[in-house]
Amino acid sequence: MNYIKAFAPATVANVACGFDIFGFAVDEPGDVVELRRRAEPGIVISDITGDGGRLPRDSARNAVTVVMLRLLEHLGNTEFGGEVILHKNMPLGSGMGSSSASAVAGVYALNEMLGQPLTRQQLLPFAMEGERIACGSAHADNVGPALMGGFLVVRSYQPLDVFQIPVPEELYCTLVNPDIEVNTKDARFILRNEVSLKNAISQMGNVAGLIAGLMQEDYDLISRSMVDVIVEPIRAILIPEFNEVKQVAIAHGALGCSISGAGPSMFTLSKGRETAEQVGKAMQETFATAGIESNAYVSAINRQGPKVLEFN
Amino acid sequence: MNYIKAFAPATVANVACGFDIFGFAVDEPGDVVELRRRAEPGIVISDITGDGGRLPRDSARNAVTVVMLRLLEHLGNTEFGGEVILHKNMPLGSGMGSSSASAVAGVYALNEMLGQPLTRQQLLPFAMEGERIACGSAHADNVGPALMGGFLVVRSYQPLDVFQIPVPEELYCTLVNPDIEVNTKDARFILRNEVSLKNAISQMGNVAGLIAGLMQEDYDLISRSMVDVIVEPIRAILIPEFNEVKQVAIAHGALGCSISGAGPSMFTLSKGRETAEQVGKAMQETFATAGIESNAYVSAINRQGPKVLEFN
Incomplete structure (x- = not known):
């Protein structure tokens, strides 16, 4: 795979009574990441749309690419080279899990391109690192449902323990x-x-x-x-x-x-x-x-x- | 009905994480109330076994009979006369819902003798009054499951809102x-x-x-x-x-x-x-x-x- 374009959804965290422990994903809005292989190792950001120029273009400082770099580091992969375009389809600081949608789209795209070395559940700690960079605390109630879908419960942060529950169709x-x-x-x-x-x-x-x-x-x-x-x-x-x-x-x-x-x-x-x-x-x-x-x-x-x- | 002998179970309240909101009933131990009609209106306690003489024999001060008197009052029944024998089959202050087993056995026996004017759910506020007398606070996590069986959740105290959840057979x-x-x-x-x-x-x-x-x-x-x-x-x-x-x-x-x-x-x-x-x-x-x-x-x-x- 040389090119992948991936979507990750906005999420509603807390869900009234469940501060820091409940979250669910919605169908829209959501962010899109394009990832293209390049010869040189490392990951660069070639463009970001929809952010009004407010997000860092430095891949060591943007949550999307930081989580991708952490995943490569974890896999011991020093060879991979990639170029990222991030399409922001929701405002920053909106409470809709904007940063987590970006981070999840990024880490998911990279994991797919590499042939799924990790499961979605295993990607969660990496996506949480994106939250730490974007808002100062590695909470899981947005990245969890953005990554796994559905209605997610964070039973515990230390150790991390999340589970999904069924919700009514209607x-x-x-x-x-x-x-x-x-x-x-x-x-x-x-x-x-x-x-x-x-x-x-x-x-x-x-x-x-x-x-x-x-x-x-x-x-x-x-x-x-x-x-x-x-x-x-x-x-x-x-x-x-x-x-x-x-x-x-x-x-x-x-x-x-x-x-x-x-x-x-x-x-x-x-x-x-x-x-x-x-x-x-x-x-x-x-x-x-x-x-x-x-x-x-x-x-x-x-x-x-x-x-x-x-x-x- | 002139005579009834009723059992109400011990209960486990809190269930680790659910302080004041979770409780479930067990098969044993449990308290037994005998209620016999008598000609004179009002309710008296004729005997209590198993308490080592520690519970009040005055029906206006014992949780069992107080809840029965409140029920009569609520029903506007000034005619009923009854004589109660309470058999305590568990220690007082044991954490097994001792006072609630007694109160529930009493109010349940009376409601049965009167032909079930109230549902079990409707009896709950009366049983909770027994808790207020026995331990100073009208919590529902013992009387709720003692009265309704199963695993009970108190979602809210004001207004009172309880529901049961299914639990595994094993x-x-x-x-x-x-x-x-x-x-x-x-x-x-x-x-x-x-x-x-x-x-x-x-x-x-x-x-x-x-x-x-x-x-x-x-x-x-x-x-x-x-x-x-x-x-x-x-x-x-x-x-x-x-x-x-x-x-x-x-x-x-x-x-x-x-x-x-x-x-x-x-x-x-x-x-x-x-x-x-x-x-x-x-x-x-x-x-x-x-x-x-x-x-x-x-x-x-x-x-x-x-x-x-x-x-x-």
Whole structure:
């Protein structure tokens, strides 16, 4: 294989109650990486589109290429030479797992080109390194589902232990990205290091409820469990119109609504595509009333994760 | 119906990671209530066996009869007269849901005698009142499974929202009650009111893992998820030989081992009755080496909850 073009999906991390432990992949948006062999060893970035010139072009500093370099290092491969073009199809700092989509597309493309020396699960620690570079902490709730698809749970970080759970066929996500920017580092910084035992118990109850609701296709339990008493109350202040948009989403039939990752994107889960689309429209209108433009994406939970678009 | 004799089971609350939100019922031990109609309105206690004289005989102060009186009050029934005999088949302050087994047996017996005016789920708030009287806080993780059977999750206390999840057929519990006493009020008192966000995240991961493991019959995931970083490290200091007993249980094949409720009883989950029995024997021997006598009980998860033993 001399050339490969690969896609990796956006992801919704936290999913209301599951801070740092829940995430799922969506069908769109997603980033695309083109990787072409070249004679000289090492990996260079020849172009990045869609980032407005904001991402580093130095392959030692860009999360996409850093994870590829780490993979080569791990494999003891000092011969490989590659040239990367990254197509950013979502804004940076959007809360939709932008950096993880790029890193996963990159490491997945390279692993495919090399003949799949590692499984997807084995690629996870490399993709997590990309998160450390992009936002200062090697969390797995975006890269996990971006790499493996579906709804992913991070049971433990040390040692790393992730698993997928089945979700209802009719479950649809609406992702709305308002045209404002929140830096993930800042969004983590404003969190408190301690939580009350009472809130921890409440959050645990909702974590248990969301898992059981998803696995049993109990939409009512899913809805009751989409409650975050720890992170959302703090981060919501960074998102103008958060309460209004959430209210309108619920009023239009969403099972629940919260912040996607560190925000400012907001997500909902709904039963059925039609409801999810109406919810998205209503959310966008509410942002628009406050003079905020937004993009909306509706999709089922993406069960596939990254995929090859082209190769030769 | 003039006479009824009812049984309600012991329960394991918390189940390692699920402080205040998880509980399951076992087949034995359990408490028995005899209720006999009498002409005069009101409820009196005519005898209590097995408590060494420690429980109040005043029906306005004993959890068993208080919940029955509350039920009559709720039903607007001022006519009913009953005489109660309570048979305690487990020690007080054992961590096996002793007070909740009594309260559930009482309220269940009365509801049966009155022709089931309320469903089991509707009886839950009354049984919880018994917990408030017995240990100062109206938690539901013992009375819930004692009343409804199976493995119960308390998603929320306000409003009260509980649900059951399926558990593997081959899952067996070993309950070992060492001959020492811990007061539940004290055991709650030594807990901190705040937990680190890091520990809360870790606990949430294990809560998600235990639910998914039980529902998917994934014994390995159940085992990895039976970890409590919030409560066990604090309460274990109240139980002599805790670490040794836990180690020996795991070494003999238990999936996991932690404190049952507020302790001092310890419980394990195992795959298969034989393993659960070997684990119990090894745990008892370890307590015995330190001069501590104990009782051990092995049973599958009790799916039935309370039951009628006799009536006429």
